[in-house]
Amino acid sequence: MSTLTKEKIKKSLNRKDNTLIVTPLLTESQIGQSSIDVRLGNQFIVFRSHRFGAFGPSSKNVTEPRKVQERQIINFGDDFMLHPGVLILGCTFEYISIPNDLECQVEGRSSWARFGLQVVTASSIEPGFKGVVTLELSNVGTVPLTLKPGIRIAQLVFRTANPPIPNPYSGNRKYRCPIGPEFSRLYDDYDWKIISGHKISDKRNMY
Amino acid sequence: MNSIQSFPNILKWQEHFQRNELRKFALFLRRLAEKVLLTEDFTTKTPQKLARLIIETSKLLETSIQEAPFEFLPSIDDFIERIAAHLRYIERARITQTPWSLVHSAEYFFKQQVGPKSNFIIRPTWSYNYSLIGEFWGFYKTVLKCWSWFPLDELKKKLPFEDNETIYCISFPRIERQNCLLHVNWGHELGHIFAAKWMETNFANMWTIVQPEIQKRIQDHVKKNPPPVDPLFKEVAIHDSVARLTRKTMDTARSGLCELVCDIIGVHLFGPSAIASAFEFASRYFLDVSPLQCHYYPPWRYRFREMLNYCEEDFENHSDISYHGSVIKPFINWLHQVKELTYQKSDIQILESNIITKEAYDFISSKSDIIINQVISLLPSCSQKQYKLHERSEFIEKLVERLRHGIPPNETVNLSKNPASLQDIISAGWIFQIERSSKDIKWGKIEDIDVLFRLVLKACESSHIQRIWGPELNKKEE
Numbered sequence: 115m116s117t118l119t120k121e122k123i124k125k126s127l128n129r130k131d132n133t134l135i136v137t138p139l140l141t142e143s144q145i146g147q148s149s150i151d152v153r154l155g156n157q158f159i160v161f162r163s164h165r166f167g168a169f170g171p172s173s174k175n176v177t178e179p180r181k182v183q184e185r186q187i188i189n190f191g192d193d194f195m196l197h198p199g200v201l202i203l204g205c206t207f208e209y210i211s212i213p214n215d216l217e218c219q220v221e222g223r224s225s226w227a228r229f230g231l232q233v234v235t236a237s238s239i240e241p242g243f244k245g246v247v248t249l250e251l252s253n254v255g256t257v258p259l260t261l262k263p264g265i266r267i268a269q270l271v272f273r274t275a276n277p278p279i280p281n282p283y284s285g286n287r288k289y290r291c292p293i294g295p296e297f298s299r300l301y302d303d304y305d306w307k308i309i310s311g312h313k314i315s316d317k318r319n320m321y
Numbered sequence: 322m323n324s325i326q327s328f329p330n331i332l333k334w335q336e337h338f339q340r341n342e343l344r345k346f347a348l349f350l351r352r353l354a355e356k357v358l359l360t361e362d363f364t365t366k367t368p369q370k371l372a373r374l375i376i377e378t379s380k381l382l383e384t385s386i387q388e389a390p391f392e393f394l395p396s397i398d399d400f401i402e403r404i405a406a407h408l409r410y411i412e413r414a415r416i417t418q419t420p421w422s423l424v425h426s427a428e429y430f431f432k433q434q435v436g437p438k439s440n441f442i443i444r445p446t447w448s449y450n451y452s453l454i455g456e457f458w459g460f461y462k463t464v465l466k467c468w469s470w471f472p473l474d475e476l477k478k479k480l481p482f483e484d485n486e487t488i489y490c491i492s493f494p495r496i497e498r499q500n501c502l503l504h505v506n507w508g509h510e511l512g513h514i515f516a517a518k519w520m521e522t523n524f525a526n527m528w529t530i531v532q533p534e535i536q537k538r539i540q541d542h543v544k545k546n547p548p549p550v551d552p553l554f555k556e557v558a559i560h561d562s563v564a565r566l567t568r569k570t571m572d573t574a575r576s577g578l579c580e581l582v583c584d585i586i587g588v589h590l591f592g593p594s595a596i597a598s599a600f601e602f603a604s605r606y607f608l609d610v611s612p613l614q615c616h617y618y619p620p621w622r623y624r625f626r627e628m629l630n631y632c633e634e635d636f637e638n639h640s641d642i643s644y645h646g647s648v649i650k651p652f653i654n655w656l657h658q659v660k661e662l663t664y665q666k667s668d669i670q671i672l673e674s675n676i677i678t679k680e681a682y683d684f685i686s687s688k689s690d691i692i693i694n695q696v697i698s699l700l701p702s703c704s705q706k707q708y709k710l711h712e713r714s715e716f717i718e719k720l721v722e723r724l725r726h727g728i729p730p731n732e733t734v735n736l737s738k739n740p741a742s743l744q745d746i747i748s749a750g751w752i753f754q755i756e757r758s759s760k761d762i763k764w765g766k767i768e769d770i771d772v773l774f775r776l777v778l779k780a781c782e783s784s785h786i787q788r789i790w791g792p793e794l795n796k797k798e799e
Contacts, residue, residue: 127735135728138787139736141794187416189364189425190786207786209779211728244727246779264790291727291772293422293779 135211156263157294159203215278230255413444426785445495455489512586573681576617720749729780740784
């Protein structure tokens with residue numbers, strides 16, 4: 115498994131088949147020496163902390179993520195204030211499609227990290243993933259940060275998957291072609307239902 | 322009792338009471354509009370513009386009602402009631418209520434057609450219909466101009482838009498919010514702006530020329546089928562009947578013509594996608610309902626025939642057109658099936674069975690070509706040329722290919738400097754949907770449709786942002 119450098123990233127973006135897609139790349143300078151900078155999308159999921167006590171697989175707690183979180187959409191160019199100690203879900207503006215011979219790592223940008231912005235995401239994106247990437251953004255600094263959809267927020271680092279996966283990201287997928295941050299689907303874990311000990315609401319399937 | 326006693330005249334007391342009530346209405350309206358404005362979650366700036374118009378108008382009404390002559394009070398009441406109803410357009414235009422990914426690119430597209438000074442609110446409505454409402458600022462000016470006591474110039478200074486700007490509202494059925502492919506019907510609604518312009522200046526003249534002949538034929542018809550009245554009143558009854566039928570014929574012709582012209586504008590701007598969306602919209606209705614039973618709307622079968630004729634070049638077998646591969650073919654076959662529906666002339670029979678619809682649609686069919694050309698000439702020069710699918714087929718096929726792979730059709734290659742247009746994206750969406758459902762009977766589950774809508778919506782958003790920001794960002798880079 116080796117990290118793709120600029121030249122190889124460009125090659126992967128220009129392949130005829132099994133292409134790496136990162137769309138739209140507004141400028142070529144987004145392609146760095148060994149990564150692609152991605153921009154912040156305009157959809158967010160924020161907590162409705164005033165509406166619930168706790169979340170988790172217990173019958174005493176809320177088990178439906180949509181009850182504890184809600185989607186917020188702001189316009190490109192508008193401000194999104196991220197206050198210290200707050201976690202939100204954001205997403206990349208770019209829609210990505212990872213070919214079966216690559217895997218991807220999403221990392222924060224050090225320029226933002228120096229102000230306390232952490233971009234924590236599921237550490238790797240599997241070959242075959244299609245969609246925008248959900249970013250778990252939190253401000254661990256002491257001053258509020260003004261985020262604007264469209265700013266460069268994170269970077270994608272690509273590594274080869276050897277050997278290529280024959281049927282990537284197929285079967286029972288939790289997240290299918292998302293175009294915004296996705297609510298957690300912990301309840302889709304096979305053991306969630308057993309551990310939580312109660313029936314999960316059908317509402318979970320509502321988009 | 323004391324306060325009443327302070328007014329010697331009961332009428333004066335009533336007037337004072339009425340003024341106070343109106344002032345209160347204006348104040349409440351202003352507060353409501355301010356509250357709506359505070360939410361700040363609108364997809365574009367246009368709902369805020371309308372909100373500010375309501376706020377500033379009510380504010381000035383609050384202070385100037387005192388100056389208004391007594392006899393104006395009922396009309397002020399009526400005006401406040403009307404503009405209060407405008408709040409609902411703003412409230413429903415909030416970001417979560419709209420297909421927001423599409424709204425920016427749609428408004429950008431509408432502005433290209435109607436002019437940079439036009440503004441559009443896009444909002445859902447619970448009725449299953451698309452409609453165009455407005456123009457709002459023109460309405461305010463028309464009313465307020467008549468009130469010499471109202472400080473219209475002061476209002477103009479306070480508004481966040483210029484005097485020559487216009488504000489329209491385009492509605493779509495709430496239940497179809499995500500259905501971006503159906504929203505091609507907005508092209509038809511946009512057509513109403515141009516059709517209204519043409520109607521205002523030309524229809525009366527054109528009708529005046531043909532009316533004597535039409536009236537003569539209606540008269541002959543009525544004479545053959547006289548109204549069942551006493552012979553003494555027969556002549557008067559015939560005269561009345563002819564006048565009434567002629568009037569109704571004109572109304573039928575005017576409305577029918579307007580709708581048909583709007584259909585053609587839709588096809589002109591969006592190509593065969595406009596037919597597909599009209600067909601989907603009409604699928605729940607009978608195709609052959611007489612205009613007299615359907616608010617003067619032409620029968621759907623008639624409308625499809627006209628629309629298909631307008632873009633015949635796109636799907637008939639012309640030697641110079643070759644659709645590469647087979648991606649577009651299922652869509653073309655589908656259009657042929659719609660065309661087959663129009664071979665049946667049951668709509669024409671319905672129209673011919675009544676003297677009103679017969680005369681109205683004879684007039685329409687004899688004049689429609691000229692009128693359509695005249696209306697199209699009102700479009701800006703960049704839109705004079707019809708959007709033709711076969712001229713875009715190579716590019717669209719690549720967009721469809723992306724949809725097949727679960728990728729938004731906003732461009733054909735990475736790092737493209739050529740984002741797809743709104744029309745190309747929508748065409749690709751329709752072609753993909755029809756191709757998939759024709760080849761795979763299992764395709765079409767709600768999850769499949771949902772993914773398609775999401776990809777098309779994302780493509781609309783991405784290509785719009787790329788078009789707006791791309792050139793500037795790249796320039797800086799160079």
